Amino acid sequence: MNVLDNIIVSTRLRLARNIAGLPFPHKLNEMSARKIIDNVQNALAPVDKFSRYDMNNLSAIDGTILQEKHLISLDLLKDCPFGSVLISADENVSVMVNEEDHIREQVILSGLSLDQAYDRVNRIDDVLGKSLNFAFDGRFGYLTSCATNLGTGMRASVMMFLPALTIQKMIDGCINDVGLLNMTVRGVYGEGSDAEGYLYQVSNQRSLGMKETDIIDSVNGAINHIVDAELKARQLLMRNEDRLKDEICRAWGIVTNAYRLSTEEAMRYLALVRLGQHYGYIDVSDLNVFQKLITDCQPANMQKSGGYSMSADERDVLRARHIATALTSFCKKTV
Amino acid sequence: MKCTNCGLHEATTEVMVRRNNHVEKMFLCGECAKNFRPDMGFDSFDMLNKLINGSPMGLLSSFGNLFDTHASRTLICPDCKTTSEEFIKSGFVGCSKCYKVFEPLVVQSVKKLQQSDRHVGKTPYGYFDETDEDRLKAELKDAVDNGDYGKIVELSEKLKKIVNNKREGN
Numbered sequence: 001m002n003v004l005d006n007i008i009v010s011t012r013l014r015l016a017r018n019i020a021g022l023p024f025p026h027k028l029n030e031m032s033a034r035k036i037i038d039n040v041q042n043a044l045a046p047v048d049k050f051s052r053y054d055m056n057n058l059s060a061i062d063g064t065i066l067q068e069k070h071l072i073s074l075d076l077l078k079d080c081p082f083g084s085v086l087i088s089a090d091e092n093v094s095v096m097v098n099e100e101d102h103i104r105e106q107v108i109l110s111g112l113s114l115d116q117a118y119d120r121v122n123r124i125d126d127v128l129g130k131s132l133n134f135a136f137d138g139r140f141g142y143l144t145s146c147a148t149n150l151g152t153g154m155r156a157s158v159m160m161f162l163p164a165l166t167i168q169k170m171i172d173g174c175i176n177d178v179g180l181l182n183m184t185v186r187g188v189y190g191e192g193s194d195a196e197g198y199l200y201q202v203s204n205q206r207s208l209g210m211k212e213t214d215i216i217d218s219v220n221g222a223i224n225h226i227v228d229a230e231l232k233a234r235q236l237l238m239r240n241e242d243r244l245k246d247e248i249c250r251a252w253g254i255v256t257n258a259y260r261l262s263t264e265e266a267m268r269y270l271a272l273v274r275l276g277q278h279y280g281y282i283d284v285s286d287l288n289v290f291q292k293l294i295t296d297c298q299p300a301n302m303q304k305s306g307g308y309s310m311s312a313d314e315r316d317v318l319r320a321r322h323i324a325t326a327l328t329s330f331c332k333k334t335v
Numbered sequence: 336m337k338c339t340n341c342g343l344h345e346a347t348t349e350v351m352v353r354r355n356n357h358v359e360k361m362f363l364c365g366e367c368a369k370n371f372r373p374d375m376g377f378d379s380f381d382m383l384n385k386l387i388n389g390s391p392m393g394l395l396s397s398f399g400n401l402f403d404t405h406a407s408r409t410l411i412c413p414d415c416k417t418t419s420e421e422f423i424k425s426g427f428v429g430c431s432k433c434y435k436v437f438e439p440l441v442v443q444s445v446k447k448l449q450q451s452d453r454h455v456g457k458t459p460y461g462y463f464d465e466t467d468e469d470r471l472k473a474e475l476k477d478a479v480d481n482g483d484y485g486k487i488v489e490l491s492e493k494l495k496k497i498v499n500n501k502r503e504g505n
């Protein structure tokens with residue numbers, strides 16, 4: 001495990017595509033929308049086994065579970081009556097249909113894997129492109145319903161864990177720096193505060209006038225810059241090492257001993273435990289399992305594992321028990 | 336004379352449009368004339384004032400600011416009826432045709448947003464751009480020389496497509 005693994009959580013690469021000759025989803029009638037879903041499903045069949053979820057007959061909780069796993073967007077869940085998603089068995093590929101665009105091909109991988117993610121999504125795009133006629137223009141590239149995605153239709157995003165920059169209020173400066181590189185930084189669960197686990201999404205703003213590989217290079221450049229800044233900020237936190245140790249040990253104490261934990265508390269203290277891994281205060285045998293724990297603790301995922309009739313209080317009790325059991329099985333406090 | 340709304344077809348109808356404090360003549364094609372409604376019509380609008388808000392992705396919070404104030408009258412897409420006002424307000428278009436109808440506005444906005452107005456990345460399966468034309472012509476000549484009938488048909492089809500695309504584009 002290297003320092004990058006602690007800072008970089010996952011990589012997501014998506015390509016926006018539309019079918020030529022049909023209006024974009026917000027102007028599309030139900031019949032055409034349903035037809036697109038079927039066509040995409042058929043076109044995907046040779047690639048892998050995909051499970052299909054149509055938004056109009058998905059329960060609210062099952063929909064939220066997919067959204068908490070970042071397999072679908074909140075927009076698809078809330079605002080797209082004819083929306084659908086096709087998800088690969090390993091949950092690394094998600095193809096949203098009739099969201100903002102007819103097709104959003106996405107690959108999600110753990111760690112920093114932009115090249116691999118592009119390679120995989122590109123191959124899926126090749127397969128889809130052979131049976132579906134994509135809307136394309138020689139000047140503007142792939143035509144998308146929003147002009148901000150024209151060109152490659154590509155967004156490369158990296159989810160980063162940036163506690164030191166956030167705690168020391170240095171994150172805004174960092175966001176400005178990468179803004180100059182045409183990148184955007186957003187909190188994954190909102191603003192990226194402590195209760196949201198200090199998680200941020202860094203992604204390219206430009207999709208037109210740059211080749212796919214150049215976009216990836218530019219995102220990698222921005223990531224390197226942010227990693228350096230976060231590492232420096234983590235160094236600064238060491239100036240008061242006793243306090244840092246104390247905060248992290250207290251967080252460990254809470255997540256392994258509390259009887260009840262809300263989602264916010266879980267996010268806040270698990271983030272400190274993850275930071276503890278960086279300093280060697282906590283031994284974590286697998287950071288991907290750690291990240292999965294954070295997804296498991298989101299309300300809808302918790303509800304599913306505990307039974308649909310659970311109250312919010314019962315859920316908090318179950319969450320505390322689940323986290324304590326999981327953490328003590330693959331993590332250890334070493335100070 | 337070309338239609339003053341879409342700029343695509345020959346104008347056949349003359350209409351009067353009220354813009355702020357004066358009335359202006361416009362010449363419309365059949366399609367645009369059908370969509371023209373005197374009540375809401377192609378009324379004038381101030382590109383910079385109406386905008387902001389309701390952006391889909393933060394990025395667009397100032398989409399309207401991407402346009403020059405002197406930009407022109409409302410355009411309407413004949414296929415999906417999206418108006419240039421809607422596009423400017425939201426950054427969204429309704430269909431592929433919109434990009435032709437609003438092309439000057441699209442160019443204005445993406446030049447500022449993306450620092451470019453020309454795609455350089457991947458192209459879809461079976462897509463040929465103009466630089467392919469010469470290559471195809473050379474291949475066709477070879478095919479004719481070799482009497483490869485199947486190849487001749489295939490290449491002529493492709494070439495015909497490119498020529499047609501060009502004609503549509505301009």
Ligand SMILES: [Zn+2]
Binds near residue numbers: 339341342343366367
């Ligand atoms: Zn017209």
Ligand SMILES: [Zn+2]
Binds near residue numbers: 428
């Ligand atoms: Zn249109």
